[in-house]
Amino acid sequence: MAEVIIGENESFESALKRFTKRVQQDGILAEARRREHYEKPSVRRKKKAAAKRRKSKKASS
Incomplete structure (x- = not known):
């Protein structure tokens, strides 16, 4: 959890x-x-593979 302590003369x-x-x-x-919506592990793997393909395609171009 992000926590910030406010100083005495801090705005x-x-x-x-x-x-x-x-x-x-x-x-x-x-x-x-x-985490807003549940994502099945198979969908997560497909998204990760697609991102990997996009990244490698961009690097080779």
Whole structure:
């Protein structure tokens, strides 16, 4: 869990900016989006293979 301690003379905006940066670095929102809907393992493998093919096709071009 991302946690930010606000300093004595720190503004709310700067604390919020630090919090959003921490959340981004921890990958919390990306993880929540990924887990929003259940994905069967077979579908996950197919997506991973398709991404691998796209990446190799892009690299060879």
